[in-house]
Amino acid sequence: MLLIRRIMAFVFMAGAFLSISRTAEAGYAHYIYDVQSGKVLASQNAEAINHPASLTKMMTLYLTFEALRTGRLRWDDRIVMTKNAASKIPFKLGVPAGQTITVREAVYGMAIRSANDAAAAMGDHLGGSEERFGVLMTKKARQLGMRNTVFRNASGLPDNAQVTTARDMAVLALSLIRDYPREYKIFSQRSFSFRGRTIKGHNNLMYRYPGMDGIKTGFVNASGYNLASAVVVNGRRYIGVVLGGNTARQRDNRMAELLDQALPGGGLPGVAVATSGQQKRPAEGVAAFTSNAPTPRPRTEIILGGTTANAASVTPYATVPQAAPIQNVIQQGGPLWDIQIAAAGSQAAATGALNSALPLLADFGQIAPSVQGSSSGGREVFRARLTGFVDRDAAARACSVLQNRSIDCFVVR
Template sequence: MSIVRRLALVALLALLSLGRAHANPMLLVDMDTLEVLYAQEAGQPWHPASLTKMMSAYVTFEEIAKGNMTLDTPVVLSKKAAGQAPSKTSLPAGSGLTLKDALYIMVVKSANDVSMAIAETVGGSEAGFVAKMNDAAARMGLTATHFTNPNGLHDPDQYTSARDLAVLALYIRQSFPQYLPLFGTDVVRLGKANLESNNSLLTSFAGTTGMKTGFVCASGLNMVATVERNGRNLMAIVLGGSSARERNERAAELILRGFSGAVRSTGQQVLTLANNPGVPPVDMRAQICGKEAKAYVAAQEAAFPMGLTGQPSYLNDVVPPRSYVATDLGRIAVGVSLPRPRPAHLPQFAAPVSAEAVAGDLRPSLAAAATNAAPFPRPRPNNL
């Protein structure tokens, strides 16, 4: 290739990268003060993919807190649940798990079959559960969010925004901190299978505490990542990545810029960050899985080469794995007690909050369902 043609190709890739790299939503939030440290298209509606399961988990936590079920409630995979598209466990219809084990598998493996089974168990049906998801979204003020299913398989009418995902993550953190270990676990052992998380920050970026990844062609590769270092807690959201490398490295870069002070408060809190309701969600299928994918990935790599072969990476730490062992209860019938008692053990999670704490309005100005009954939001006091 001549030098002229090579320079022309580089210029084209640069233009392509400017057209899309800067359009993808990214958000960096201080979780203690709720300050927005960086925001890019944070109110743009976007398909959530498996980040949907964060809301599925939240709704389940609420129902446990209300006393409608327990962590030992059996979750049985229906034919509909077992027939969901991957990612999934591939357990046969009729297989049973405790709700606790099902939650771990849903969050860590991002298993669509188990997510549907949880929805049917908690909501009585998929539709009943989705109604609870949208009710919770309305109470949280997620004005750019709408759900049609509990697992994130693509539906044009299922969408959210980086801003709304940040608020949802903050509600999980404040209202149900006892369940945060689910989001920080990187592998669930189920029989001989190791069900691994796609969040590589958990094992290669020190201080990572969670939370979730997601992917469908229409969304690209999405991530919500939370990190704690030296007493500071930051959250990065990256939507529409062209690859897991790009998504993970961009999230790590945002976090490091926040810790270093390279980005500081924008003067906004995440709760007052504007959404763009009514704007259609971006559809990334052509760029991620279609005819434009090769050129799009090349443009993204040229614009952001971190983590590519021969390039530096932010993901160089060695973090001890955090695993959880789940039990396949075998095939059980609905309405029948668990076939064998679980062994006595010390509770991993704190006692759930009271039903009264989650029965009222969960809008930020009022007390949320937290174990410490702290109001939401709770800014960190200024240093003297």
């Protein structure tokens, strides 16, 4: 039986790779996407095959969050730093082979510092080996609608067969935000504490671009400098991907330039900032939420560039049928609904209201916080909203939960 599984895994990887017959170009590409409208705002070489570098870790984290949600992992579980993982080059946590790290340490190491050893250790743990984990990663990529991506390792370290596109990386970034909104907040952290030392992140554009709350940088010689970014402006979510930058600074400046050109107001200070970029204490809160979170309902996959398929029915070799461009995330029949819980005079007050409300709605699972800034009567108002409810009834039920705890709210479309 084990031999059959190995043969099937090999056949799957071979088929997935052969289906992407073009050679990785390692050239420049970008893709800017408006989540709410489903409109591609800017695109260049978006379907060209490139290497993902450390953007790979977004998929490693997606599968880690999935394992946490289903109970296969817990945040305080310890995983072994295998010989394979310990041998990876920096950036790394530097834990010797045979010792252990917690799942939380591995997640923070991957998301904030892009630690290669943490990613490989997680791959070895979840897949039995990093090679088999690559098969799982590629299978999940197909299910999410990433039609031109093949993963071979968990970290993104050089492998000629590990390839992707700018569009596919946008699909993956949005899948993380959509499916794991609480865990996604980790990407916004500037640093984390690891065994007595502070380890800083290096997503420098996120620290200076208003409204940006993630998501991941990457570099290997074969890829150039890569970046996947997520921004909220006036309550609207935008995803940007740049692949093949010449330097980290040039890549960051190019992303900022593209967003400034495509977004209303260019993401300038005072427009609006997603509250996920403001969270300061993620560890225990994230762990407490995800350990009890329900499995998401079946939903249609992300639609980027006008294609869609039902994620539950996608096979590794399925052809995605064409459709007219429609709203990016469709969950069982129509537009998403929000609830507004406050209209405050400051961003801090609006964020505080969201921090009070979110722990009460863990059973709803799919929601994400948003702060929307606007002017009213000559003064600035910040509206605190929880967004992403599948229908009006779900939003109304959530509002009732809050009202029972003396938190005023109302449903908005």
